[in-house]
Amino acid sequence: MGWNWQQPDWPGFRYDMAVLEPLEKRFLLRSGELIGAFKHVSQDDRDMFKIEMISDEALKTSEIEGEILNRDNVQSSLRRQFGLAGDKRQVPPAEQGIARMMVNLYETFAAPLTHQTTFAWHDMIMSERNDIHVIGGYRTHTEPMQVVSGSIHDPKVHFEAPPSQSMPVEMDTFAAWFNRTAPGGSHPMPYLTRAGMAHLYFVSIHPFEDGNGRIGRALAEKSLAQSLGQPTLIALAFTIERARKAYYDMLERSNKNNEITAWLTYFAETVLEAQANTLRRLEFYLAKARLYDTLRGELNERQEKALARMAREGIDGFEGGLSAENYVSITKTTRATATRDLRDLVKKGALLRTGQLKHTRYHLNIPERGR
Structure with missing residues (x-):
């Protein structure tokens, strides 16, 4: 049967909008609830919550790929980049890189997608890697780009991406689609549908030697932020990581053909759960701050x-x-x-x-x- 990009209709993804419409409506309602909740938060608390949310997303999007980073280092880098008070610790390249990508995503979400966008993100998260041949550029190797598990003697191929030589054309087409379907683009798409499709579409191309999952999730968040007209601060990677196997299973089930209703439904439900988690975390953060206020000066070290x-x-x-x-x-x-x-x-x-x-x-x- 082959892979999705080998089908005659690639990249003509198909889906049942009637299945997704109720989820799109819930997304808008919950977005309004979150925006309303933030209006009652002081600027200082907003800044601290922003650091906590973005650092958790940075940690979890890395953890999904098996990379465990240091929370304090990530938060230190984020505070400096946002101009907030912080320590003077030396932050290792891995934590600094993912923090830089998350800040860039937060600050430039509204900008159109270009090759330079993803090149910059790739350079940020791969800058310390000496096993990557091309950093800040699309892969060029001639051997197949495969997602594989199992032993070297008995590997299981979960996916094989398009050949490296087609990356410039594939990514030209992807970027044009992403910008065309944005709010204000020539063919705007429903919010959750576009974000879910952007993620699947990008990781199906798999344009980089490594880091495709992290950049793919960042593109989904960029899409959602463009739809809402502001950074989302939703716990997407946090929510995906809690059910990582289901995420990878759904990706694998969705890379054989271009009818993707099941994937979009899964992704939409994940975003809705992420929104609920964000609201719970905001309430937890504010309750924690109130508790700390009542205990100030009463606790030992x-x-x-x-x-x-x-x-x-x-x-x-x-x-x-x-x-x-x-x-x-x-x-x-x-x-x-x-x-x-x-x-x-x-x-x-x-x-x-x-x-x-x-x-x-x-x-x-x-x-x-x-x-």
Whole structure:
């Protein structure tokens, strides 16, 4: 049967708009809810939340590809680029590169897509790699570009992309389509449909030696931001990473032909879940800020360190709850001191206690949405 780009109708993607229309309407309604929620957030809180959201997206879009980066380094780089107060740490190239790409996406989302856009992003995220032949340009190697898993002796080919020699033409066509279907373009498309198609279309071309997934997800976010007329700050990579296998399975199921209703439905539902996650995270962030305000000046250094570690887990919480052993490990203190500190945190209203004896666990005292 071959791959999607080998079909006679490539890149004539087909889909059932009647299936997608209800999802498009939900996207617009939820977008309005998010925009309304942000109006009640102070500028300082907006800046801090922006750093938290963008850093998480940078970390998660890298983690989807198996690259684990340092959160503090990414946040440090983001603060500097946004002109916010930060430390003077030396940020390694990997964290600096993905942070630069995310800031560029945030600041230039409205600009038309050009070859230089993706070249710059590729250069940012690949600048430290010495195993890439072409950085900041399309691949040129003659061997097939394949997505493969399994052992070297028994590989499974999940996808084979168009040959390198066709990259300039393929990307000319892609960029023209992307700009033509933007709001204000000659043939604007529904928001979720365009973003989902942009991602699948781009990764099907697979124009770079590496980094295609990260750039493909950035293009989906660029598409959504153009549709809304402002940076989205939605937890797209965060949401995809939580169900990474389903994401890769859907990509593989969608690269054999150009009828892509199933892919677009999956992607639209993922964006809607990402919006819900963003709203939950905004409410969590504001509740956390209020909790910290009530505790200012009342905590010792160990307690502050433990609460900060718990808060970093965000809406998912500290897995299984915080135990006394966890507290000892985080703060490097004794068991007796940990017990006193935790009892004090419960008394002050910072933590909620559940369970008894060895099953005792502690959770941040931040109400869940709807409680």
